[in-house]
Amino acid sequence: MNKYNKHIIVISIDALNALDFNYIKDLPTFKSYISEGSYVRNMYSIYPSLTYPCHTSIITGTYPNKHGIVSNKKCQPERYKKPEWYWYEKSIKVPTIFDYAKKQGYTCASILWPVMAGATITYNMPELWPIEPGCFISNYIKNSSRNLIIPALKNAKLSCSAQPTLDNIADDISNYLILKKQPNLLFIHFTQLDYTMHRLGTSATKIQCILNTMDSRIEGLINSTKKANIYDQTDFIILGDHGMNNYKYYICMNSFFKENKLIITNDRNRIISWKAFCNACGGSAQICIKNEGDKQLYKKVYAQLLELQSNPESGIKKVYTSEETNRLFHLDNSFQFVLEAKDGYVFNNHICNQLIIPRTKLSRPHIADHGFLPTHPNMRTLLFAKGNNINNTYIPQATLVDVAPTIAKIMNIPMKNIDGKCLDSLLKH
Numbered sequence: 001m002n003k004y005n006k007h008i009i010v011i012s013i014d015a016l017n018a019l020d021f022n023y024i025k026d027l028p029t030f031k032s033y034i035s036e037g038s039y040v041r042n043m044y045s046i047y048p049s050l051t052y053p054c055h056t057s058i059i060t061g062t063y064p065n066k067h068g069i070v071s072n073k074k075c076q077p078e079r080y081k082k083p084e085w086y087w088y089e090k091s092i093k094v095p096t097i098f099d100y101a102k103k104q105g106y107t108c109a110s111i112l113w114p115v116m117a118g119a120t121i122t123y124n125m126p127e128l129w130p131i132e133p134g135c136f137i138s139n140y141i142k143n144s145s146r147n148l149i150i151p152a153l154k155n156a157k158l159s160c161s162a163q164p165t166l167d168n169i170a171d172d173i174s175n176y177l178i179l180k181k182q183p184n185l186l187f188i189h190f191t192q193l194d195y196t197m198h199r200l201g202t203s204a205t206k207i208q209c210i211l212n213t214m215d216s217r218i219e220g221l222i223n224s225t226k227k228a229n230i231y232d233q234t235d236f237i238i239l240g241d242h243g244m245n246n247y248k249y250y251i252c253m254n255s256f257f258k259e260n261k262l263i264i265t266n267d268r269n270r271i272i273s274w275k276a277f278c279n280a281c282g283g284s285a286q287i288c289i290k291n292e293g294d295k296q297l298y299k300k301v302y303a304q305l306l307e308l309q310s311n312p313e314s315g316i317k318k319v320y321t322s323e324e325t326n327r328l329f330h331l332d333n334s335f336q337f338v339l340e341a342k343d344g345y346v347f348n349n350h351i352c353n354q355l356i357i358p359r360t361k362l363s364r365p366h367i368a369d370h371g372f373l374p375t376h377p378n379m380r381t382l383l384f385a386k387g388n389n390i391n392n393t394y395i396p397q398a399t400l401v402d403v404a405p406t407i408a409k410i411m412n413i414p415m416k417n418i419d420g421k422c423l424d425s426l427l428k429h
Contacts, residue, residue, distance in 0.1 A: 006106075007234040008387075008407055009178075009221060010187045012058070012113070013214055014051055015194035015370070016240025018042055018380035023208060027215040029222070030384065033238065037386030038426045042397040045242040045374040045381060047329035048281040052086045054241035054400055055114040055189065059096045061404035061418035063330030068093035069115055070333045075279040075288055077263075077271045080254065080349045082131045083279075088143070089119035089126075097404045098185065100413045106184035109177050112170045113189045117143040123177055125152065125170075127189065151176050163192040164213070171217050178224040184411070188221075190214065197244045201367035202378075235387030235410060239403065242370045245283060245378040249356050250348040251315045251341060253278035253285055256355050260304065269351050276301050279335070280347035282371025283379075286335035298336060305337060308355075315345035315356055329373070330419065340373055347371075374399075391428050398423055 021041065024030040033039060046057045046064060048071060056069040064070045069086050076083040089096075098108045098121045109123035110116045117126040124145040130136040141149065152173060167190045174188045193210050200206060218238060225231040254277065257263040262276040271277075275297060279286045287305070289297055302321070308314040318340040326332035341347060346369045350362065359365040372379050383398065389410050401420030408415045409422045 005230075005233050006184060006411055007182065007225070007230050008185055008410060009174075009225070009234060009236050010058075010185075010403075010407070011218060011221070011236070011238045012055065012187070012189045013193055013238065013240050014189065014191045015197050015242060015244050016381050017202070017243035017378065018382055019202075019243065019378065020207075020211060021382060024211050024215065027212065029215045029219045030238075033236075033384040033386045036392060037236075037384060037390050038393045038395060039385070040383040040395045040398045040423075040426075043239060043381045043383045044397065044399045045370075045379050046400055047325065047331045047374055048284045048286075048371040049242035049374055049376075049379045050281055050371050051194070051241055052114045056092055056096075057400045058239075058241070058403045059098065059113070059187070060092065060094050061097075061401050061408075061415055061420040062094055063401060063419050065326055065330045065332040066094050066417075066419065068333070070331065070335075071279060071281050071286065073279070075277065075286065075335070077274045077277040077288075080271060080277070080351075083349075084131065086115050087117040087126065087128045089116050091115060094417070095415075097407055097413070097415070100408065100415055101185050101411065104411070104413055106411065106413075107181070109174075109181070109183040109186045111174050111177075111186070111188045112166065112191070113187045121145070123148055123181065123183060125173060148173065151180075163195045167192045167213075167217070171220065174221060175224045178221065178230075179228050182228055182230050185407075190217070194244075197368050198366045201246050202244050203246075232388055235385065235389050237383065237385045237403065237407070239383040239400075240381030241400065242381060243376075243379045244368045244370050245343065245372060245376065246368045247341075247344050247346045248359060249315060249345045250350065250359055250362065251285070251339075251345050252348055252350045252352055252355055252357060253280075253287070253339070254349055254351045255353065256304075256308070258351055262301070263351070265351060271351075278339075278347065278349065280349045282346050282369040283341045283376070284371045284373070285339040285341075285347035286333070287337040287339065288335045292334075292336070302337065305339065313356070315342050316340070317342040385426055389428055391426055393425055395423060395425060 073083040108121040320338045405422045
């Protein structure tokens, strides 16, 4: 087959949990993928199991210690209440599957895929939103492809609610691209499931309604490939990025650092100086020491963290050095320690007068979160695949870094220095 007639559509359902399998296996579209295609029952996330690091691992085939996206939000003590997110593709330190595909002459599309703002791909509608006052529209246009602006305005059904509006926009634009442009690679990010689980918890009855909607959305995308006469040349990959875990308490490490004079704030609780800072990542946290060469401070902070770990009421399950997380979980950056929370707890950047606070004490509290170790039983996700190049098989387990090399093999794209491996049993030979 001529390479330009190959198409792959990757659909990310943010927060699709492996525990959802028993429900979605009976939904008509998912059921067809199980009976006619391949699926991975236990798809392991990466550390931290957060959306932006996960989606970067999916498109690079590498772990955070290589691609550099170690959290959703940047470590910015001076603006800890509203830190910047890792929106921009220039933050990724290794080539993505899009970079490799472009060199092979393939057309690419990315719809609300994280860390894609400013990426020079054929059709790009990145995930990007304002956190400070300013001209968001001009910034968005600058960092997306202009060839999608008019279709977005025509297809987007605006609403005052964040969801399902965002998923509706992603759905509409993706179907438009399939029908009108037929890109070789189309990556789509749906977020309503994650949005709802954060707010209502993992057992909310609305979760099943959203899974039903996702089943219908996928069917609609499949039907669009049939209308565009590319169905027989299209492979579909559907996957999640992480699971979700309910919690009751926040661990406020920056409150602890303030109490121990490692953070100094003004009367508005704004940080004016710091020696140690916690960048919360949901079920984990990254601890930065400002002066990395201060060995005495390093030893002091390490001893304090280990003392907290030994306290059963601290909510801290494990303290890792960055050397340990790099060796064990391929996670390394400019932080010195990583903390893992116990079940029922997550970390928060909030500075108050106590280390542990009930989630109900904060305004607009969530009920569930992620960011825990990928080995946590609630952090596993799923993968489904079907198409002309896809085998009919069951794979017990794989990891997110295996997705890009598998796509690369289908498209005959060479990728270098990656951590993942091609899921050969998923493919026809």
